[in-house]
Amino acid sequence: MSMTVADVIALPEVARGEPTVLSDAGAGREVRWVHISDVADMSNLLEGGEIVLTTGDALRADPRPYLTTLASTGVLGVIAEFHRDWHVVPPRIGEFAASLGLTLVVLSREVRFVDITERVHRTLVAEQYEAIDFARRTHEVFTELTLGHADAAGITDAAAELLGTAVVLENLGHQAVASSGALASNVLRDWERRSRQEGGGASGEAWLPVWVGREDDRWARLIAVQPDDRDRTVMVLERAAQALEMARMAERDQLDLERQAQAGLIDDVLRERIRDEKEVAARAAALGVTPSAEYVPATLRVVDWPSESDPVSTQRRTAQLLDIVVSGVRAAGHTGLFSVRDFGEVRMVLSLKVNRGRSRRQMMDALAHALVRDIDRITGLGNVVVGLSASRAGVLSAIGGLAEAREVAQVAASMPPSGRIVFEVPDIRIRGLVALLRNDPRAGRFAEAELRELILHDIQTGTDHLDVLRAYLRLAGNKSALATHLHLSRPAVYSRLARIEEILGVDLSDGESMTSLHVALLILDAQSRATGTGR
Structure with missing residues (x-):
């Protein structure tokens, strides 16, 4: 476990010195190490995050520069032993230490500094060893799962077991596709709505998410609910995300082979092999x-x-x-x-x-x-x-x-x-028949015979009579609706239709003529769609 400055002060080995806390500034910060020294300037010996144990000589001689130098190197606090001359503790030194953000404790009884350092270092080293051991176990678990071709559910289960909390795997649609861990069923209640909330997690919930997939191809998120240790949780989720990505790649390779085989079978049949x-x-x-x-x-x-x-x-x-x-x-x-x-x-x-x-x-x-x-x-x-x-x-x-x-x-x-x-042939009616026949040369010749003169006229004059005819036939010959559609007056519409009749030599009020022209236009449009060209 980690130790804070307050944890160190509360140790029995420190308590035997009858400590007096003159400044508790920064007492909640985590301690990296404990250093014993009476040297006045330790700036070249320290890296930050330490507690300094001292008999107080430097503190007695020149307290303000001494504390200022320690603070500048990142020291968290000072425990000074004044058991022989308690009365010479510099006045107001606690306030000055607090202004520097340092914890300052003085001891009125003699203690063995080595006992304090051994206790703190044993705890810190044990924590570091436990962290290394946990990282090793995490690596082994997910390596074994990857080699064993575990699925998403198995990988999610392993992450939840390592962390001792609920873990959810969700897709990009915020749907939970796998979940595991304590109270997972309760966690999933109304999941999609809660997952979409800003920051993730509802009020009172702590969620820690990690993306799955490369930055340009993210496809899921792993979310730990109410994690205890952020660094440890991130490590496990990132390792689980790597295992999920490896599993997906392996599955995709297998699927690629399968789909290539399926496409090959279809192609073999269509090519009559x-x-x-x-x-x-x-x-x-x-x-x-x-x-x-x-x-x-x-x-x-x-x-x-x-x-x-x-x-x-x-x-x-x-x-x-x-x-x-x-x-x-x-x-x-x-x-x-x-x-x-x-x-x-x-x-x-x-x-x-x-x-x-x-x-x-x-x-x-x-x-x-x-x-x-x-x-x-x-x-x-x-x-x-x-x-x-x-x-x-x-x-x-x-x-x-x-x-x-x-x-x-x-x-x-x-x-x-x-x-x-869903559409079947009966659902697309005449358009379906035209689509099925569009490659028949006889259909092409029919459309050409019906519309050739009008197409040539439009090309030569830059007019749009073909589009007017198309709209007229689509509206079943309703001239009032056509005028509204084209944003033209009725006389202008009548003039345009008369000109089309003149060019084609047909009567647009005749039902059979309208049907022939409509089918010809459908054939023309179907051929244009198939080739990706205009008319």
Whole structure:
């Protein structure tokens, strides 16, 4: 244990000298060492944090310079023995010592200074040895856990056991993902709200947090609740954080191998390098996919995926998205194959956990909402859609259905917000049909024939008749609504529409003409989205 100046004064070895405390300034400070000397100037002998034991010769001869020199070197206090000439203690010297921040004690009886130094040094050395031994045990515990591939719960348990207090591991969303130690269940009550409070911890609680992860990639916090020793707590939490980071890296390496294998299987099937259902099913099962009567092809797409010039940052963000999706699927009790098709897009072949009380669509809706919640909380990108294709009886055919699932997700991402997350072909209606047919050259020729003259006119004249036509068809031919949308008068709108009819040679009041033009525009827009170009 550490010792303060007051602790030293209270020792029996000091009490035998019948001490009188002339100044108790700084009596609560911790003592580093005890030094015996009657030398008047000890500035070259001391390092600070000491108590000086002296027979008082220097204090009698020139007390103020003597005490001033000691204070300047960082001495905490002076215990002086005046047992033979108690009457010569310098007057008002206690007040002067207090002004310097020094503790000053005089002894009226003779004592053995060596007894005092032995007692103090034995205590201090024992504390230092105990601290070294604790550091050794901490190192051994977390080294063993790291070599044993312990999980987050095991590492958190070890930290709590070493510290003798509750320790909580929370993610960036302030959710407690692991906890251990005395009264941990009470500590977790209303955890997320309390953790978000400024400084952490509610009123009366002392929390000591340590980040987990590199400074540019922090992913969790370890928090000790009501710690006894700050330095010891920080050491344990930092060592536990290192073990957690090592465990995460090892897990990520394993997951990287697993996901590379899953992506490789999907790619092998799509490139027709494997055509045998039994072989595909066996490889999928070996990669953790639960055998099922049906498999669901799905594509998750983040609509507002940010475009970044730094490829490393983009890759890291994409890997994070994949991590969130895989973790969310497994947390819901499902399994599957996963791969990244494009930035902000994850394709999946899912084996859903059987739930007789819920349909496939209900399970997918619940899963999608959970994934969106996690993606939004961790990345701040909550605009997400999930495209589904029809369930398949085998893994091979389910992988083949990923193209359709992707088409559905792409179309859904372009539709106006509706609150829906999961989309199937019937949900995207004509846009879904157009998306599926957009690469058919016949569809392209149809759109070209319908709109070519208007596109050329806009290019040559710099007008925007195509956009006017698009708005007119989207508003189902409502000219009043079109005038409001374009911020034009009705006569101006009528003139623009008449000019479009003249260029295209059609009657915009004719239902079949409107339908043909609308489908042509949808094809044009779908092709533009697919290529990333304008019209």
